[in-house]
Amino acid sequence: MLNGFARMGSLLLLFGVLLALVSTGYSITCTSCTGFNCTAGNITCADSNACSTLYSATVTKDGGNLASFARACTPKDLCNITKSMSYSNVKVKMAIQCCETDGCNPEFRELPPDNETANGVVCRSCRSESSDSCYTDETIECKGNENMCLLQTIKISGIGTGSMSIRGCATKSFCDTTSQSLSVDGINTKSDFFCTSGSVDLHCSLLICVFFSLALLKILS
Template structure:
């Protein structure tokens, strides 16, 4: 799978274009790319979302440039399951077709923070549940259930449970449509005492693994 976070932001940017800043739109598996210029909605900036996903001994990267809102420009966080770890960060600049600096990804930590979460992955559904658990480390002190659904000219449904940083939980559930694709991304986080967390859920947003940049 490829990370869908960049795809959502690109869809949102295309769905809300207006007379404002022009930004390059492209994606790559390296740390740079070039592409066509798009007109952003008013108040948006030119942004980069950089993500790495580690599964076993293999690490893959994704890099995407497009229009981002100001709150998306400060995104930095990570999530971990028993099978993988994802780290992502964003940066922005504010002139026509500028290229933002490469954002710094969150660091690693092996220090258990007292939180234990369920852990599972689904590549075919917006729901997963398991008795498997994972001990959270560092700043990943929230349990998440993330679901992503994309429909239209291409379709995809994914779900993840694991440990997450609070930063992902602050973004809120969102949806968008553009170029024949509709996306709905929901990130549900638990808050409460240490130990295996269950019960009260708050909506949030993220995603993993994205389709090729806009067909």
């Protein structure tokens, strides 16, 4: 089993991905729930959406594992894909499968296979359970299709407050989402995904450079 921090991190990460799947509109009706006993009610979604089943597995190098499951509305261009990311000693794999009729529940899509072949990309690697800034000198050698360097931040405000950030290697499909916000029952959540391609020492996108410049100014002020 994953420890408490890893479990919370995995659940927040899943919620961050779910933010990318939620959209508003009045066309198709889909089941909306999390957990393997998925019995929650339906929601109406945008006409550009489909009903989706999202399945994820989080595995640590010491043998811990956590499976997560959810149903939601998903933009059609994010349907029927697999994605993965790795950071520190953790690997997260996800699969999204869709169908496009009212109330349909798509079957599980197979998770992406493991690929331990180094691809030449090196990324920063860290996780913060209580901050939206995550920066260390620790690096991770990317493998397989995980050829992007990812920074994901999650901020929660309103009735509940919290933040989390993760840095590591990710597939391009993980990076196709940029920023999403959601407000439910007085809880506001914002998830941002920043990605670069290439070596940690050679590439820094404008958004990430600005992000860390502001963080440095905050520390020095």
